[in-house]
Amino acid sequence: MIDIQNVRKSFGDLEVLKGIDLTVERGEVVTVIGGSGSGKSTLLTCINGLEPINGGKITIDGTEVHARSTDLNKLRTKVGIVFQQFNAFPHLTVMENVTLAPRKVLGMGRAEAEAIAEKQLRHVGLADKLSTYPSRLSGGQQQRMAIARALAMSPGYMLFDEVTSALDPQLVGEVLETLKMLAEEGMTMILVTHEMSFARDVSDRVAFFHKGVMAEIGAPDQLFGAPRHPETQAFLSKVR
Amino acid sequence: MFDYTFQWGQAMARLPRMLDGAVVTMQIAVLSMALGIALAILLTVLRLSGSRPLMAVATTWVEIARNTPALFQIYMAHFGVASFGLYLSPFASILVGITFNNAGYLTENFRGALKAIPDTQSRAGRSLGMSQIQAFRYIVMPQMLRISFLPMTNQMVWAILMTSLGVTVGMNSDLYGVTQDLNALTFRTFELFAIAAVIFYVITKTITLGGRLIASRLFRY
Numbered sequence: 001m002i003d004i005q006n007v008r009k010s011f012g013d014l015e016v017l018k019g020i021d022l023t024v025e026r027g028e029v030v031t032v033i034g035g036s037g038s039g040k041s042t043l044l045t046c047i048n049g050l051e052p053i054n055g056g057k058i059t060i061d062g063t064e065v066h067a068r069s070t071d072l073n074k075l076r077t078k079v080g081i082v083f084q085q086f087n088a089f090p091h092l093t094v095m096e097n098v099t100l101a102p103r104k105v106l107g108m109g110r111a112e113a114e115a116i117a118e119k120q121l122r123h124v125g126l127a128d129k130l131s132t133y134p135s136r137l138s139g140g141q142q143q144r145m146a147i148a149r150a151l152a153m154s155p156g157y158m159l160f161d162e163v164t165s166a167l168d169p170q171l172v173g174e175v176l177e178t179l180k181m182l183a184e185e186g187m188t189m190i191l192v193t194h195e196m197s198f199a200r201d202v203s204d205r206v207a208f209f210h211k212g213v214m215a216e217i218g219a220p221d222q223l224f225g226a227p228r229h230p231e232t233q234a235f236l237s238k239v240r
Numbered sequence: 241m242f243d244y245t246f247q248w249g250q251a252m253a254r255l256p257r258m259l260d261g262a263v264v265t266m267q268i269a270v271l272s273m274a275l276g277i278a279l280a281i282l283l284t285v286l287r288l289s290g291s292r293p294l295m296a297v298a299t300t301w302v303e304i305a306r307n308t309p310a311l312f313q314i315y316m317a318h319f320g321v322a323s324f325g326l327y328l329s330p331f332a333s334i335l336v337g338i339t340f341n342n343a344g345y346l347t348e349n350f351r352g353a354l355k356a357i358p359d360t361q362s363r364a365g366r367s368l369g370m371s372q373i374q375a376f377r378y379i380v381m382p383q384m385l386r387i388s389f390l391p392m393t394n395q396m397v398w399a400i401l402m403t404s405l406g407v408t409v410g411m412n413s414d415l416y417g418v419t420q421d422l423n424a425l426t427f428r429t430f431e432l433f434a435i436a437a438v439i440f441y442v443i444t445k446t447i448t449l450g451g452r453l454i455a456s457r458l459f460r461y
Binding site: 048050073074076077080081083085087089090091100101104105106146149150153 | 365366378
């Protein structure tokens with residue numbers, strides 16, 4: 001379970017998260033929507049400790065993320081994250097990209113890591129690209145590789161930060177298909193996205209962020225069908 | 241006025257000794273590069289450490305190496321440290337001097353290369369559970385070394401040429417030292433140094449061209 005309590009986060013004088021409360025249960029898929037600058041991406045990087053917070057607390061399976069005693073490296077093996085930029089490691093083949101962390105962080109042998117990597121890469125439809133370098137892959141393929149790379153650590157949770165935003169329109173579908181497949185398999189996920197019909201399709205709950213505040217959260221049919229908050233209504237009328 | 245008679249035969253007869261000297265020259269260059277790269281990686285890590293004293297050590301090193309004559313650096317490695325009662329052989333002195341110089345220049349090359357690697361690379365590594373050191377070691381450093389590969393071959397050429405400064409600290413087994421000794425014996429100055437120049441040229445050109453060939457094979461991505 002990911003438990004977020006009254007989390008505050010500032011960059012300099014700018015407060016981007018103004019007291020967020022959110023609890024995500026195992027197996028749940030929560031999508032976060034909202035305008036740019038609403039703090040939704042920042043929340044994800046706070047959840048896995050890439051960013052420190054200025055107040056409140058985030059607890060993952062009983063471990064407080066920002067406590068001094070927390071081993072963040074260990075924690076991050078349980079919480080995968082995929083970013084808008086694919087961040088493929090250009091000097092490594094697809095297979096090496098995916099096996100690097102299992103080998104160096106989890107201490108797996110090469111054979112074991114490769115078996116897991118191959119399974120995950122097949123899962124995302126890249127089984128025929130194992131010895132290819134990322135520069136030879138399309139954006140959609142690179143992003144699917146990044147997803148496989150995160151999954152190879154067998155995380156309990158996955159965070160997706162606008163993973164289709166940097167893709168050419170015709171490549172968005174293949175990545176969304178992959179995400180949908182993961183959701184159907186029961187992966188616990190928090191997704192920040194601008195793909196509204198996708199959010200409606202896969203989510204158990206949808207949260208709307210506005211200016212650092214979670215203005216509204218609810219079941220997708222309710223939030224998209226009958227938004228209560230005026231800002232949600234305004235936002236949805238613009239994106240549709 | 242111009243009554244110098246070329247005697248190439250006499251000089252050419254000494255070619256085998258000069259080639260032995262060339263081997264020593266290459267040994268110094270290769271060793272000083274290997275040590276220089278290792279030290280430059282260390283200095284780069286110090287620069288990234290965020291600790292002021294450690295950054296100051298790295299910066300001072302780089303500044304001295306790049307802004308003083310290589311001859312001065314080699315002198316210091318021999319006569320300079322001798323003032324404190326530490327005697328380094330000519331071979332050790334030239335090796336230390338050139339290594340110091342290499343490390344300084346390479347650290348600066350690495351800095352340029354690091355600028356070409358987005359921060360998000362290291363961040364992606366951290367998000368997979370890697371420590372800062374692991375992210376540097378497995379993700380950033382390999383890219384840094386590849387980006388600075390051609391500058392490294394330039395430094396290797398410099399290392400070869402800098403070995404000629406060894407004569408100032410009594411080095412006489414390298415190509416330049418051997419040539420100088422042979423000159424004292426035979427007075428075939430022009431011929432001997434012309435041959436030495438050709439050997440230097442062949443070595444450095446081979447490094448440059450070889451470097452390009454390796455680069456084109458290595459950087460497939």
